Amino acid sequence: MRLSSKHLTLIIMAALIVAAPFFFPSGYYFRVGALIFVNALAVTGIVILTGYAGQISLGHAGFAGIGGYACALAPVHWGLPPALAVVLGAAVSAALAYLVGRPILRLKGYYLGVASLGFGILVAMVLNNERELTKGPDGIEVADLGLRGLLKDWGLNLSNGEFWYAFTGLCLVIGAWIALNLFNSPSGRALRALHGSEIAAGTVGIDVARVKLQAFVISAVYASVAGSLTALQNKFVTPDIAGFMHSVEMVTMAVLGGVGSVPGAILGAGILTLLPQVLTVFAEYEQLILGLVMMLVMIFLREGLVPSILRKIRGRGE
Template identity: 65%
Template sequence: MLTRIPPRVRALLILSILILIAPMLFPSSFYYRIGTLIFINSIAVIGLVILIGYAGQISLGHAGFSGIGAYACALAPTHLGLPPFLSLILGAVISGLLAWFVGRPILRLKGHYLAVATLGLGMLISMVLNNEAQFTGGPDGMMVASLGLTKGLEGLFDVNLKTSVVWYWFAGVMVLLGAWIALNLYNSPTGRVLRSVHDSEIAAKTVGADVARYKLVAFVISAVYASIAGSMLALFNRFITPDIASFLHSVELVTMTVLGGAGSVLGGIAGATLLTALPQALTVFHEYEHVMLGLIMMLVMIFMRDGLLPTLRKTLTRRAIA
């Protein structure tokens, strides 16, 4: 029965069911917060799935765009008088424009040269956020207004996102929307070109694809995803520091993407779930928590080289055929 459903519809259906039934397994309201953080990280990771998994481009500075989105929600209400919801949109627009402007020269690079260039971009954004203390609060961070859709959309909705429970459902809807866009992109003409660029840029050029343009499209889309995730994290925590734009956060996002399966939207979400929830589960090991986390990550990458979800899917398929 499920095999007759189109793959993208099936993926969205599975994701929707998981979002709906997960709260039934929560032992306390604290887990709504963990679920919300999983969804927020998943949004950033879906953007990296488009960039890394679809287009085959690497970025080690994507947390910088998350920082732009986060600080847009912190600064725009104070200095521009914008409501938080419009500040989120402003951050996404700024991130997209910056990605377009910077991506044109750096996406001509390949391999580790591209990785270093994107790393430099992320570090530059992080340095600005740390050093411009009169605007950003410096390393100490700053408070962020709560997201009330009543204010943001002029009374169209009467929802004030203050509790973890409400945030869980709001973030769940957002991750479904992000997954829907990415899954539809996969089999679209643009998605097919991106995947051809991933396989071979020379072959893509041979059939007439504007490789530079499509790489830039993937970079801009992924930057917008990262910005929205950063804005949501700032609005959820109601406090933000420059750590959100740090190199370590960029590596964390890339690790989530690769660990779950870079070419799969559901795989990316699985990776985000694992690396967000697992540290909470490993607290029972106290000082060995990080050792256990590192060991699990190593074992997954050694024995599941394609990523967590694609490897499990292949294993189940082989058993079904056998």
């Protein structure tokens, strides 16, 4: 039954991604869609860290920054193809997550939240101030991924918007598949167990510090890849990608949709990416409306949109 619910989620996701373009009034919406998918990918990492394992990070934008700048710098300085730069960024992010998380995750409580906050700010500062390398706050150009040209050679001619829509959509489906695999696996059970009761997790032999670190590293890789995709798509990246507001945005998206649920993460990312686009008319009130939406969700649907709605449907079914 669980297995089919995983496959059902993935099939619905893929179907929505394929079907949505038929309703796009203009090519601009491919860009909006790709933005949603990239955000959703980063938020899926937050679901693993916060929703599965119950740990909080306020600095995941730092990993997005590392992923983004890896794509800007590695091709120029080391002649790495952009696709390998994504891998390099993910590896560096994983290593840093390991180094930052290892001492902190032995402690109980919210130390990770504070330390990751510091880490995120540190990355943003380095990106802003190391002008020699990063060109500072004005941002830096990013090389072309090259995949679209390759597809063209093979006879598949996509516009830039279409390509990024399809490519980030595919990445999101893969990311969701991995997260859903984890949920029902021995490692995922250990993460959820420690979320349920750290003390009981210890008594069944779960090395709590070790599995927390696993979750932190995995979620850092998600954020890093999402950061890389953002940079490659925009062909440009600024230090804002590593900014504190971006970290908060990720957590907010996860909480809005339902932090324990992968479809919830995607819905949360979708809503909070779309809202500013819809609200451009009321640009001055955007923050106000966002805040209001968050408050209403927290008051009436505390578990987030998707889990709360599912519970209502199931409750009615019984």
